[in-house]
Amino acid sequence: MRMLAAELLKLRRRWATYIVLVLLIVLMGLIFFLVGLGGRTSGASQVIRFPQAFGLINQFVFGLGSLLAVAYAAAIGGADWNWGVFRVVIARGESRGRYILVKYIGLAIVILIGCVIAFAAGILLTYFAGTIAGASVGDPFTGSGPGDIATSLALGFPVIAERAAIGFAVAVLLRSQLAGVVVGIILYIGESILAAVLIATNLSGAFSGGGGFPRLGQQWYQFLPFSIGDSVLSHGPSVTGQDLEGLILTPVPLDAALAATLIYLAAALALVVVSVERSEITA
Structure with missing residues (x-):
């Protein structure tokens, strides 16, 4: 507990902790502002009415927010090497593996707090967008609202x-802090591009054979690290309507998607613990 408290204190003092959250809320506010303007002359106001609005909030908090979380986590994880913190940890006789796990737990707690704050900001911004559009957005805490909030966060x-x-x-x-950010961006964007290319290739082959509009079933690329997270999120509140991928591919069941997500999480932490324990760190 002492080590965890120390990590939380360090994160609280880091400017990145606040910059990332503010950036997410500002970008979310800009989009909600534009949606509110569009709602005056179109059906966009439906998107900012609860409970549909939870889908839009989720896209920002757990979509764009996850990309910012990758950058933030990489900045925190790589900083210890730049600042020589591991040398100090070894000098104190601390377990390297325990230190790195506690560091991640502290990071996860801060990210959870950030998610709750950003989600609450999204609810307030929905009212802001509704005011601009001149539309009633309803009450997020009636009907299925509380359940949708709990499901979204869970x-x-x-x-x-x-x-x-x-x-x-x-x-x-x-x-390297930069390496963590770059790999995260590549996975975030690259998996979507890969899926689009493979879907287009499969569709081209299906249509050339004279068949109708095909449904491809589950594909291996749905289980890639970032794509499987999208499968989990698809089981929560979402914006009405399906994209092309959702129409063509069979969704991954929630239990399988959640299990795969947790396996990736555990594998990443196990790999980093083994690496840190085996690393040579000179004084």
């Missing part, structure tokens, strides 16, 4: 924690 946090763990692990393994 499904979203494991996803954002897994993605942050990947950025954290890469930064520690390569002893």
Whole structure:
């Protein structure tokens, strides 16, 4: 507990902790402002009415928010190498593996707090957008609202924690903050591009054979680290309507998607613990 309290104190003093959260809320506010303006002349106001609005909030908090969490986790994980903190840890006789796990737990707690704050900000911004659009957004705490909030956080946090763990692990393994950020961005964007290319290839083959509009079933790339998180989030509140991928691919069941997400999380942490324990750290 003493080590965890120390890690939380260090994170509280880091400017990055506040910059990342403020950046997310500002970007979310900008989009809600634009949606509110569009709601005056179109059906966009439906998106900012509860409970549909929870889907839009989720896209920001656990979509864009997860990318920012990867960058934040990489910055925290890689900083210890730059500042020589591990040398101090060894000199104190602390366990390297225990230290790195506690560091991640502290990071996960801060990310959870950030998710709750950002989600609350999203609810307030929904009212802001509704005021601009001149539309009633309803009450987020009636009907299915409380359940939607709980479901969003319960499904979203494991996803954002897994993605942050990947950025954290890469930064520690390569002893570089930049490497963790770059790998996270590549996975975040690259998996979507890969899925789009493979879907297009499969569709091209299906249509050339004279068949109708095909449904491809489950595909292996749905189980990649970031894609599987999207499968988890798809079981929570979402914006009405499906994208092309959702129409063509069979969704991964929630229990399988959540299990795969937790496996990736555990694997990332196990890998970083083994690496730190075996690393040579000179004084």
